[in-house]
């Protein structure tokens with residue numbers, strides 16, 4: 001199994017704080033990897049480093065064989081920011097077509113991407129008039145339309161109802177089955193069970209790089225939330 | 241860190257232009273204000289000076305000032321609109337997202353320039369038509385040259401607006417750059433006090449402010465039936481200043497932020 005992303009000794013400062021104090025990890029190709037950790041643990045910062053918009057202090061980030069942020073990667077990596085980043089004063093369809101154009105895709109591809117996230121019915125609506133969850137899906141469609149090899153999604157399921165959430169996770173796995181690598185961040189552990197692999201982050205430190213099964217087994221509990229807490233306590237005991 | 245990328249793609253620039261114009265199209269009131277406000281304000285000036293007699297052999301005050309305002313309006317309006325639009329890109333996260341796509345920074349900036357340049361051309365065409373028909377504005381030269389100069393002024397406003405947005409953290413700050421950038425240029429451009437009568441150092445400051453050349457170009461068109469060499473030099477200076485501001489804007493637009 002090859003890695004789509006390798007991060008080595010990554011140090012990132014934001015403001016006067018050291019957010020990532022030397023992180024090393026890898027994201028396997030063609031899988032759905034979950035980046036889990038509490039709010040403020042550095043998930044967004046790590047994802048920004050992967051897509052090449054985060055200023056880093058030291059370390060290396062290699063994505064699909066090239067340094068993160070390389071010009072050649074920009075058509076191969078899709079990024080969905082945590083807050084939906086679509087134009088509120090355009091319709092859903094106009095947004096999708098704009099990003100389709102930037103990735104060199106057709107208007108038909110934009111319509112397909114909207115259908116894939118269940119937004120075909122709202123395509124003619126202004127984004128400003130959408131609900132939070134709909135806006136998030138419109139934002140997701142704008143990344144899907146580029147058919148990237150690596151899809152970086154920052155908390156894509158926040159604010160979605162359970163049915164939509166399940167549909168999206170099914171879509172993520174369908175994309176992975178077709179060869180796409182997905183890195184999906186979340187701060188809710190109940191989504192962890194849906195990932196092929198988990199990176200658990202706490203205060204910028206990687207607590208574990210495991211499968212959900214391994215995590216349950218290691219912590220001796222079927223509840224992933226509980227298992228995460230067990231790892232945290234264990235880490236604190238070691239430190240003490 | 242500025243990575244050397246595919247610096248320019250006409251296709252991606254055009255995609256950006258189309259997107260900005262589509263955003264504008266959804267905002268009917270802004271379009272109406274952009275197209276009509278300069279004509280209405282010019283009408284106010286027309287009424288203000290209508291009954292003031294002109295010196296024999298001299299152009300009327302309205303002919304002199306009104307024509308100059310045709311260059312000032314697009315500069316001010318496009319500066320404001322662009323700095324707010326770009327600030328929104330920054331604060332809404334769309335800029336961060338664009339920077340992860342194949343779009344280059346120059347594509348983005350030129351896309352904005354083209355979109356608002358086109359809007360300025362429409363604005364100028366309407367204002368020139370209204371001014372010469374309803375307000376009897378006298379222009380010796382070609383009205384196309386007036387539109388051309390207005391568009392050059394608009395592009396200068398766009399470029400400076402893109403640059404200014406890099407230094408604004410909020411919309412409150414962005415709108416306050418308008419008086420900072422616009423008013424000194426307006427005071428010193430030769431309209432309020434002829435440049436020859438200014439203190440030497442003020443004239444020197446006026447010499448390096450691009451609006452001075454825009455105003456001079458319009459005065460040339462007002463006086464002379466054909467485009468003079470001075471006018472073309474002035475247009476070149478305004479365009480050059482716009483390119484310089486655009487280059488600075490590109491340099492301040494960092495792909496990586498902290």
Ligand SMILES: Nc1ncnc2c1ncn2[C@@H]1O[C@H](COP(=O)(O)OP(=O)(O)O)[C@@H](O)[C@H]1O
Nearest residue numbers: 014015019038039040041042043044045046498
């Ligand atoms: N622009 C910023 N300037 C300074 N500090 C920041 C900035 N953005 C985030 N941080 C800090 O970096 C830390 C990690 O943030 P983030 O990566 O957004 O975490 P997460 O996505 O896991 O919630 C937090 O402590 C946050 O306060």
Ligand SMILES: [Mg+2]
Nearest residue numbers: 043044082154
């Ligand atoms: Mg986050």
